[in-house]
Amino acid sequence: MFAIIMHHTHGRARWAFFLAPLIMLGEVSCDLQQPTLMSQIIDTGLAHGDGQYVLHHALLMLMFAVLGLICGATCGTLGSYASLKMGESLRAEMLQIALSSRDAAGLKPATLITRITNDVTQMQNLVMMVTRGMVRAPMLLLGGIVMSTLVCPDLAPILFIIMPILVIFILIVMRRSLPLYTQMQAAVDRVNRGMRENLQGAKTIKSYVLEDHQFAEFKQANQNLQTTSLNAAMATVTLAPVIQLLLNLGVVIALSYGGSLAIHGSISDGQIIAFVNYMIQITTAMIQTANIITAFSRAITSAARVQAVLDETAPMPQASAPLPNASSIEFAHVTFGFDQSTPILNDVSFVVPDGHSLGIVGPTGAGKTTLINLLTRSFDDYSGKITIGGTDIQTLSLADVHTKVKVALQDAILFAGTIASNLSFGGAATPEALSTAAQIADANEFITPLAKQFDAPVEQRGKNFSGGQRQRLNLARAFTNDPDIVVLDDATSAVDQSTNAEIKQQLAQARQHQTTLIISQRVTNVIDCDEIIVLEAGKITARGDSQTVYQNSPFYRQLVDTQLGGGRHANE
Secondary structure, three states: OHHHHHHOOOHHHHHHHHHHHHHHHHHHHHHHHHHHHHHHHHHHHHOOOOHHHHHHHHHHHHHHHHHHHHHHHHHHHHHHHHHHHHHHHHHHHHHHHHHHOOOOOOOOHHHHHHHHHHHHHHHHHHHHHHHHHHHHHHHHHHHHHHHHHHHOHHHHHHHHHHHHHHHHHHHHHHHHHHHHHHHHHHHHHHHHHHHHHHHHOHHHHHHOOOHHHHHHHHHHHHHHHHHHHHHHHHHHHOHHHHHHHHHHHHHHHHHHHHHHHHHOOOOOHHHHHHHHHHHHHHHHHHHHHHHHHHHHHHHHHHHHHHHHHHOOOOOOOOOOOOOOOOOOEEEEEEEEOOOOOOOOEEEEEEEEOOOOEEEEEOOOOOOHHHHHHHHOOOOOOOEEEEEEOOEEHHHOOHHHHHHHEEEEOOOOOOOOEEHHHHHOOOOOOOHHHHHHHHHHOOOHHHHOOOOOHHHOEEOHHHOOOOHHHHHHHHHHHHHOOOOOEEEEEOOOOOOOHHHHHHHHHHHHHHOOOOEEEEEOOOHHHHOOOOEEEEEEOOEEEEEEOHHHHHHHOHHHHHHHHHHHOOOOOOOO
16 A cells, blocks of 8 residues: 555655655644643742743643644645655556556456546545654553653553553454455445446437336445445444543543542642643544544555556557568467457467458457457457568557557547547548548538637537437548548448438548448448458458359348349349
8 A cells, every 4th residue: 555655656746645644743842842831831920929930831832732733734734745646646657557558358447447536536635644643642642651651650640540441442443444445346336337327328218218217226226325325434433432531531530539639639730631631642542543443444455456457557568669661460370369268269370461451240249349449459358460561569569559550439538528539530531631631431420610610629428419310530640641541430320321422422532542440330331441351259260352252152142132132142
């Protein structure tokens, strides 16, 4: 846990992290002087009627109070700075890991959101505790015990009886609370997942009139979170009251027993008052300790969850080969699966010569999109070899791979901004390049009438555009700056037939002699490709031109007959 904090606290933040506790020692020292000075005022100044002595010690108390205030404010400022900078660094690294993870079985978005927000906040609270509370409370507690023993040894046994009882009680509470806070954070994950799914799938939920059903499921998850949180809170709820009860009981005993000693002249009134004030300081320190233990329990759980994200880090191999000029693609005996015992792709081999087009068809779940994920290095854990221009893609940097290969997926994700910022996503593009890309995707049809055209706003996830318009913008993004290799994964599934035909015509003209991969269930999109492969159950079952595949693949034959007319050959 502290290794995570240290790793993400740099420069001035690290200085602040170590300097804040030292300054807090100054505040604690100032606080510990007050009861002793008060005792001296009572036993010496007031008892002997020495006004000068009283005034002198009162000014000392004021000086220590102001000095303590300055130290406390400085410590709080430094602690806040260290906490905020640590949180900033940790969130940035966790998001970077989430975006660049190549682990096919990695953490899911719902739990990542919770860990990057809620769990990092708990870690920030821990930094505040370390720099302030975890110094102030123990030192005030230890200092109070030492000073009370020095000021009034006759009453010190009261503390030596109460403190061991409190320590045992605190350890029992901490042991009970840790597992409960782990369960609570898992329940937060489930609530976040439910909220995310319901908000993203609102249209589907409404179309099936499942509002009540989804609300009932969310209510159950929310109720589970409430119950788990309540159990965690109940595990620590008695901590502060029991501490206060026992220490207040100690004060009562100190007053009664100390009073009897004072009557017999064994101790002075000032000693009793000083001891009681130290007991109050000890009470405050113990209550702070109780709050720290509660927060510490949550922080330990959060630290484990944050560490799970950080452990996703896999050092990316350094690029050892320059970006090739050629744009051929070769898969050589590639096998991949989330579970190696049931591969999604099984011994897949094919070659796309430079400047040629490849059509890929197959039933749902055949591994078509997975094939593209491997080509773009979304996952690296596969056997076999994948090359671009004769160069193994694992010897190329990710930046080079994504410069060479642009992908338009079926799920058209747009980001809040403008049309231009979405089309040039991740790079710069001239107005001419934007216009050309939009023309290929047949997007000028709805961009041109807009008042701001390419500067027109795009809402989050492109909600101010229709499904077909989002797909065309997504398609245009892939064509921006004319990449060497373009991959279209059912990228026109939401557009109508006439628009699809227009896009196909524009694509054929613009991408002549450039490498293109087209995944589609529309025969018209792949029928003119230089080669077509049929992918079924992770294996290539047929390959060749349209006529050859039509003759050799029942799946492709059914696809052609269904879409182009019964008994019609692929080349007709």
